[in-house]
Amino acid sequence: MRVISLCPSNTEIMEFLGLTNLLVGVDDFSDWPESVKSLPQLGPDLSINLDLVDELKPDLVLASLSVPGMEKNIEGLAARNIPYIVLNPQSLADIENDLIVTANALNMPDRGQEAAGQFRSRLENIKQKASGVRQRPKLYWEWWPKPVFTPGSINWLTEVSEAAGAENIFKDVELASVQTDWDDVKSRNPDYICVAWVGVRKQKVKKELIINRPGWPELEAVRNDRILILEEELYCRPSPRLLDGLEKLHHLIHA
Template sequence: MSRPSTAFETARHVVSAANAPGTYRVAGETELLRLSLEEQTVPPHLLDESLERAIASWVIARGGRRLNLNERQRSLAPADLDRDPVVPVRRLISIAPSNAEIVGALGAAPLLVGVESSSDYPPEVLGLPRLGPDLAVDMAALAALQPDLVLASLSVPGMERNIAGLDRLGLPLLVLAPQTLDDICGDVLRVGRALRMEAQARQVADAMRATLARLDAQRRGQPPVPVYLEWWPKPMFTPGDRCWSNEMIALAGGVNVFRDRVGQSVEVQPADVAAADPQVIFLSWCGVPTDKLNPRRVATRDGLQNVAAVRAGRVVPIDESLLGRPGPRVIEGIARMAEVIRQARG
């Protein structure tokens, strides 16, 4: 979860985080950029199209869907950042593991010529060139593979750096950043259109929607079980109000105890978890195999010894690939959570 020192680099500017939260410094300049989900302020002489795209990417990666840049407002969508391929896609790169999984579900894995380092599914990606971690993709190595299209992501803060890098290269890109399970189904369709595989994409998306509808019907009438889902332990990160994980937890029969926190991925403290007193805790750390997760260590954190989930022994690791990747396998992730939640009900 460590982040590069450079926040992003545009055609003209190298931007890095300044000392105060939400402030950023442009190399060679004294005036600061001030960025938040509510408003973004940039010295006018620094603002150009590439910097505006980078700031829009920054907002989207944190769950925002509205730009308020120097008091000019407009709505945002990940598709606003797309750059269409100029030829039929024969050489495809994915720089998020969820994107590679969507490609695999469409039967298009043979088109992939490179992936980011944590991509491990479908099996066809295992032998492909690795382009570095998803928060710091090696743009030179990516460009050397001469892709017709890059499938990018803004599902995690920090990924805006990759969008700015692809903009500098001028490469065609498709940007995915879903906030709901239906958005994920929509992303399957978007990828299908870009690859000219619309029929396959409709089949996958329709099957996902049918399964989600069935799961929704099954859980109705049951009181939801309070759940804490942990994406990272230090600092502690969990889904906020703008993340598809809320729906996954709900369809499994639970309720995210931090569903009211603003953002896609939000930081919490042990005291917050203790106050919420979840009955189930799921550990699904980004990029960490489940056999490396030790549920007993949760009880060593200040104030968590008396949390209901800890006392009942319901601190359960689930592979991050099933809970943290917005792709077709979210269905399997819901099923894994539902099994634990049913046991919690007794």
């Protein structure tokens, strides 16, 4: 089968299924595994070149609704009668289920069940390690600094926090993404500041920009130098790689 992925998380699902060899094209932001960088790139995930997609004659396109604006890709696929499925995971359970859904669409149901089982087992193993934690540190996750965006309760990072033996300080807000401000964050006084700016490599994030915000030197996290500059690709994409991020987070806050 000839498969195309239109966003990084879908590409990573193919790798977790062990089916990256079926990919014949990906979006510009798909960068893992390394091998996909040599495939035809079809444009950024919000502006896919559907003429190029059509030329590659895919048997299946893995589309997404994980970012607002992706709807036009799906409309274009439908208009061209290109076969596709849409993945839009909001939770770790959704990601596990997408492994099954994707494998079923590729007529490899056993592969999906096996991968989902591995995902679930690995997640449960980390949860077990964290279950005995007495002090659960409060985490502030920063997706974007101006305006400030942070995950709310309806987001995988709230689950990741809990699985790692911690809690998201914005878990009381019933949204997937919360727009707030620095004063609100300060009033919640997190134990750790976890910075994962969407689309920005960790090497480009300067810690001093965070430390020097008005009033922030008083924060518990800043006073104790608990500012974690993290790989956005391990925390901001709804793919099985979140488990890599989860394992890393557990180690960083409980080492």
